[in-house]
Amino acid sequence: xxxxxxxxxxxxxxxxxxxxxxxxxxxxxxxxxxxxxxxxxxxxxxxxxxxxxxxxxxxxxxxxxxxxxxxxxxxxxxxxxxxxxxxxxxxxxxxxxxxxxxxxxxxxxxxxxxxxxxxxxxxxxxxxxxxxxxxxxxxxxxxxxxxxxxxxxxxxxxxxxxxxxxxxxxxxxxxxxxxxxxxxxxxxxxxxxxxxxxxxxxxxxxxxxx
Numbered sequence: 526x527x528x529x530x531x532x533x534x535x536x537x538x539x540x541x542x543x544x545x546x547x548x549x550x551x552x553x554x555x556x557x558x559x560x561x562x563x564x565x566x567x568x569x570x571x572x573x574x575x576x577x578x579x580x581x582x583x584x585x586x587x588x589x590x591x592x593x594x595x596x597x598x599x600x601x602x603x604x605x606x607x608x609x610x611x612x613x614x615x616x617x618x619x620x621x622x623x624x625x626x627x628x629x630x631x632x633x634x635x636x637x638x639x640x641x642x643x644x645x646x647x648x649x650x651x652x653x654x655x656x657x658x659x660x661x662x663x664x665x666x667x668x669x670x671x672x673x674x675x676x677x678x679x680x681x682x683x684x685x686x687x688x689x690x691x692x693x694x695x696x697x698x699x700x701x702x703x704x705x706x707x708x709x710x711x712x713x714x715x716x717x718x719x720x721x722x723x724x725x726x727x728x729x730x731x732x733x734x735x
Contacts, residue, residue, distance in 0.1 A: 526541075526712070526713050526714070530686060530732040530735065531554075532734035533686065534553045534573075535551075537551050537564060538624065538631065541626075542603065548603055550566065550569075550624065550626075551566040552657075553570070553571060553572055553573070554569065568592065568600050568605070569591045570593075572619055572633065573619050575593045575620075581593050593620070594607060595608065595609055604625035605624055607622055608650065610634075610637050610639060610646060612636045613664060620635055621633070621634050627715060630652055631655045631657065635659075636664060637665060638664075638666060640666070640673075641677075642677060647678065654681050654682065655684065656675065656678055656680035656683050658671050658675065658685060660687065660693065660695075660696040661687040661688055662695070668696035675727060681718040702729055708731070
């Protein structure tokens with residue numbers, strides 16, 4: 526699986542289906558942004574800023590399957606689950622997505638703004654291999670809340686998102702980690718997910734925004 530980050534909560538995951546077909550999954554891509562005009566996607570997920578036009582299902586051409594609602598879905602052998610949550614503004618909803626592909630479970634927390642996840646949300650997530658977590662501290666939770674969520678979710682690998690240099694530095698200090706060199710993209714397999722290191726620290730990968 527290849528994971529690319531485009532800033533904020535925007536990702537592209539390129540994975541292989543059970544039939545060895547390459548599947549592109551995009552998360553929170555802004556259709557109006559010309560940067561993404563050539564970004565191919567088979568499955569499109571939207572966690573927030575969902576409009577009446579964002580109806581779950583195939584688009585008119587049938588080339589893409591859009592998911593912008595709660596529930597469980599299977600598209601081309603990829604399993605997706607939408608779990609309810611809220612943003613900083615509690616009147617605005619947010620969807621936490623669980624994506625299962627290549628025997629790995631990826632959790633994208635979107636614009637989550639609650640201080641803590643409840644028991645039902647944690648149970649809905651189940652085992653998490655890779656956690657995509659915001660650390661903005663303005664539009665989303667900050668580093669302190671992120672550390673608490675990571676301890677609850679217990680992922681094998683963490684990829685921070687929605688950050689600036691200051692919030693990233695605060696997060697890494699809160700996680701007692703430093704000297705992490707940002708990567709252009711992450712290529713990962715299930716066998717590479719080792720979980721905590723010998724010093725009991727969760728593995729963190731920082732991606733450069735494309």
